[in-house]
Amino acid sequence: MTRFLLTRLTSLILTLLAASVVIFLVVEVVPGDVASVMLGLNAEPEAVAALREELGLNAPAHVRYLTWVSGLFTGDFGQSHTYRVPVSELIADRLWVSLPLAIYALALSTFIAIPVGLIAATRAGKATDTGIMGLTQLGIAVPNFWFAMFLVLIFAINLRWFPSGGFPGWDEGLWQGIIALTLPAIALAVQQASIMARVTRSATLETLGQDYIRTARAKGLSQRQTVIRHAMRNALIPVLTILGLQFSFLLAGAIIIENVFFLPGLGRLIFQAITQNDLIVVKSVVMLLVFAIVTVNFLVDVAYAAVDPRLRRRA
Amino acid sequence: MFNHLKISVCALALLSAPAFAQQTSITIGMALEPPNLDPTGGAAAAIDEVVYANVMEGLTRFGPDGSVNAALAASWDISEDGTVYTFSLRDGVTFHDGTTMDAEDVKFSLDRARAEDSTNAQKALFAGIADVTVVDPLTVQVTLSEPNGNFLFNMAWGDAVIVAPESAADMATNPVGTGPFQFSEWVQGDRVEIVAYDGYWGDKPALSEATFKFISDATAAFAAMMAGDVDAFPNFPAPETLAQLDADPRFNVIVGSTEGETILSTNNANVSDVRVRKAIAHAINRQDIIDGAMFGYGTPIGTHFAPHNPDYMDLTGNSAYDPDLSRQILADAGITDLKLRLALPPPTYARRGGEIIAAQLREVGIETAITNVEWAQWIESVFRGKDFDLTIVSHTEPMDIGIYARPDYYFQYDRPEFQDLNATLEVTADPAQRSTLLAEMQQIIADDYVNGYLFQLAKTGVANANIVGLWENSPTQANDLTGVSWTQ
Numbered sequence A: 001m002t003r004f005l006l007t008r009l010t011s012l013i014l015t016l017l018a019a020s021v022v023i024f025l026v027v028e029v030v031p032g033d034v035a036s037v038m039l040g041l042n043a044e045p046e047a048v049a050a051l052r053e054e055l056g057l058n059a060p061a062h063v064r065y066l067t068w069v070s071g072l073f074t075g076d077f078g079q080s081h082t083y084r085v086p087v088s089e090l091i092a093d094r095l096w097v098s099l100p101l102a103i104y105a106l107a108l109s110t111f112i113a114i115p116v117g118l119i120a121a122t123r124a125g126k127a128t129d130t131g132i133m134g135l136t137q138l139g140i141a142v143p144n145f146w147f148a149m150f151l152v153l154i155f156a157i158n159l160r161w162f163p164s165g166g167f168p169g170w171d172e173g174l175w176q177g178i179i180a181l182t183l184p185a186i187a188l189a190v191q192q193a194s195i196m197a198r199v200t201r202s203a204t205l206e207t208l209g210q211d212y213i214r215t216a217r218a219k220g221l222s223q224r225q226t227v228i229r230h231a232m233r234n235a236l237i238p239v240l241t242i243l244g245l246q247f248s249f250l251l252a253g254a255i256i257i258e259n260v261f262f263l264p265g266l267g268r269l270i271f272q273a274i275t276q277n278d279l280i281v282v283k284s285v286v287m288l289l290v291f292a293i294v295t296v297n298f299l300v301d302v303a304y305a306a307v308d309p310r311l312r313r314r315a
Numbered sequence B: 001m002f003n004h005l006k007i008s009v010c011a012l013a014l015l016s017a018p019a020f021a022q023q024t025s026i027t028i029g030m031a032l033e034p035p036n037l038d039p040t041g042g043a044a045a046a047i048d049e050v051v052y053a054n055v056m057e058g059l060t061r062f063g064p065d066g067s068v069n070a071a072l073a074a075s076w077d078i079s080e081d082g083t084v085y086t087f088s089l090r091d092g093v094t095f096h097d098g099t100t101m102d103a104e105d106v107k108f109s110l111d112r113a114r115a116e117d118s119t120n121a122q123k124a125l126f127a128g129i130a131d132v133t134v135v136d137p138l139t140v141q142v143t144l145s146e147p148n149g150n151f152l153f154n155m156a157w158g159d160a161v162i163v164a165p166e167s168a169a170d171m172a173t174n175p176v177g178t179g180p181f182q183f184s185e186w187v188q189g190d191r192v193e194i195v196a197y198d199g200y201w202g203d204k205p206a207l208s209e210a211t212f213k214f215i216s217d218a219t220a221a222f223a224a225m226m227a228g229d230v231d232a233f234p235n236f237p238a239p240e241t242l243a244q245l246d247a248d249p250r251f252n253v254i255v256g257s258t259e260g261e262t263i264l265s266t267n268n269a270n271v272s273d274v275r276v277r278k279a280i281a282h283a284i285n286r287q288d289i290i291d292g293a294m295f296g297y298g299t300p301i302g303t304h305f306a307p308h309n310p311d312y313m314d315l316t317g318n319s320a321y322d323p324d325l326s327r328q329i330l331a332d333a334g335i336t337d338l339k340l341r342l343a344l345p346p347p348t349y350a351r352r353g354g355e356i357i358a359a360q361l362r363e364v365g366i367e368t369a370i371t372n373v374e375w376a377q378w379i380e381s382v383f384r385g386k387d388f389d390l391t392i393v394s395h396t397e398p399m400d401i402g403i404y405a406r407p408d409y410y411f412q413y414d415r416p417e418f419q420d421l422n423a424t425l426e427v428t429a430d431p432a433q434r435s436t437l438l439a440e441m442q443q444i445i446a447d448d449y450v451n452g453y454l455f456q457l458a459k460t461g462v463a464n465a466n467i468v469g470l471w472e473n474s475p476t477q478a479n480d481l482t483g484v485s486w487t488q
Helices: A002-029 A034-039 A045-055 A061-074 A087-122 A127-141 A144-158 A174-208 A211-218 A223-252 A255-260 A266-275 A279-307 A309-314 B002-016 B045-051 B103-114 B218-226 B239-247 B274-283 B286-294 B323-332 B348-363 B375-384 B401-405 B416-426 B431-447
Strands: B025-030 B060-062 B068-070 B073-078 B084-089 B129-136 B139-144 B181-187 B191-196 B209-214 B251-266 B338-344 B366-372 B390-395 B452-464
Touching: A002 A061, A002 A279, A034 A045, A034 B375, A061 A279, A087 A127, A087 A174, A087 A223, A087 A266, A087 A279, A127 A174, A144 A174, A144 A255, A144 B218, A174 A223, A174 A255, A211 A223, A223 A279, A255 A266, A255 B218, A266 A279, B025 B045, B025 B218, B068 B073, B084 B103, B103 B129, B103 B139, B218 B239, B239 B251, B239 B452, B251 B274, B251 B348, B274 B323, B274 B348, B274 B366, B274 B452, B286 B348, B286 B452, B338 B348, B338 B375, B348 B366, B348 B390, B348 B452, B375 B390, B390 B452, B401 B416, B401 B431, B416 B431
Parallel strands: B025 B209, B338 B366, B338 B390
Antiparallel strands: B060 B068, B073 B084, B084 B139, B129 B139, B181 B191, B191 B209, B251 B390, B251 B452
16 A cells, blocks of 8 residues: 555656646747736836846746746745736635635535436436436536526526625625625536536446345335435445546636636636736646646545555556 | 504614715726736736826826826926926825825936836836926926926826835835825735725815726626626726617716727838838728727727827828729739738737728738737737737827837838927927927828728726716726716
8 A cells, every 4th residue: 555655646746747847838938028018018128128137037947947846845936927926825815716616516516416316316217317317418518607697697687696796705704705606606516517417327327236236125125225325325436536527627627607707716817817928827826726636636546545455456 | 662662663773774875985897907006017007997096196197088187296387498397296295104295205206217227117208307306395396308298298197106115115016195095905806995095185085985896708797787796887898788788777888089099000111012001091991890890989090199189180081991992002003912911919909800801901902811919929029029010909008199200119110201290299398389290290190001090999888877977088097086976
């Protein structure tokens, strides 16, 4: 087990290093200069030069790379060129929107998907199942930004139950924050829930065909008890895999939803930073997302190994 | 007894309920968030849209009609030869941190803006200043190296606001000025809040607080307006919905003009033949572009000058839409197989307008290769590198016809007669003489077909019908809230 963990950890570190080089190089070749963007069309060349010097853009590439990477280790991500505040501060603020949103959406989709998937599996082939499968098909097909606008139209413009977007900040109270994140979380959750419900259904159907289920039923357990005690537990393994994938997706992939609801999250931060050529922010946020995804994968690997001893030996 | 109790409860409820007080807070929508809040260290229009006239003030300031009015300078004397400006500052002006604003601060601000290591985006505004002298705490003398008819105008820009040495370094995140509102909070990515400053020297604004909320998505902006989350959106990013908002009695649609001359900018070094430029000009149907790209908002222009300016000359006839004439000019010049590169920056006027222009040019036999570029890339390759044939851009600085006198400016127009006129204009203060000079200058660049002059960018805004006092036009990019109030 120790050897398995060590090999996994080494590959994790190598992946992160490789990612940092790739991110740095890609950002290096992006055309455009942040100082020119900030000072605009009428700027005198010497003013641009003065700003470049002030921002530390004149150092050679390898020096900037090393400064950046060593900074990442100590939590010093550098200073945003355009906002003029530490990048770590920017990221921390945005994480307080993106992370709760991802968790909220994931919780919603799980609470909807698993019962719905189980019901569909136990009524396989009947009208309920067909209806649920049809709805989940629709949930996958409808683009989430369109669904988001639909939600705004009904719940923000017509009914006025929720704000049309924006985020007041957690300082304004937990409840205000939850209200602000509700419509975006629903918009994000519908697609994820549809996928997860379908996976739950097929996984449950598969386990329901197993011998031990027949044995359980033969012992005299009711259908309901069998599903909850035996089938569901085993069916949850593929569902957990999907859950891990979805969390990474929700954290990194909410850019469009964040734009529709003008939420100050990580996705919008990257988007704004790219348009303003604030590349130090782009580099650090992308690196952070890579770190998050690689770490989630690492944890999933470790969890599998803990569950399935065969994997440990193979590594 | 019970009834008695009920009555007193009712009375209590009535007393404690707000007595339909006049609303004094406002939420303003903006499409772009300012990258920082220092108008003396960045060109982004969004900076001025938050702080100009609200938080920061200069010696002079722009009024809603573009006139230059007194601000921190109560009055001024100009020497006979036009090179020495003596400003009398207002008494009792304090910065938001409580310190007094005096001549030393003015000297500091102007010297800082023109210093060698200055990062002021409009450093050229201060280039003519030779010396700034403090005469006494309320008098400051600015000496110019030569007369400059635009000096008071230049001092009204957001880039020329007065800052204090104690707070200048932190302006990017904590702007400290002398305006009627002081900076309160910036939740990055979401909003900036400002509140009325009790120690303001002038008339107190009707509003007690204002929030600028940043919504870049057009659909989201529309939704925020409809849901009442935003009270006014002075530069509304969804012009396609204006008709619908206009029909709604809850809203007022405010259509005005900006200082943005939108032009088909032409690299005069690459497209050096005036006949080609003339053919391009006559191939363009301005109304089609305004209708197709701007939903009908915009005023056609025939030269590089704002139509609302009293000195504007309507020269659109000079380059009227006439594709036959265009083809004729090209045929006479023996030009065939003309292929030009067209670089399009992100704004709608460029991206949508570019497609329309490409189609119009194809009609007369000019092929274009379109490249979409981001702003950073546009500034680097088109603006600084001058590596382009055609591009579309709105020049939003006020009174910027002087750019045609700079042969190294990106469209590389080099005409000594024009440069002489501009040099004369710069040292002329007499309004009548200035008008004559400006007319001549407009005519020259129209006759030379330097660029394709398309339209003046409109300012299209939406506001709650109960709000009055918002600027209709934008003589400078600002959301001046000093005169804004609710009618109920």
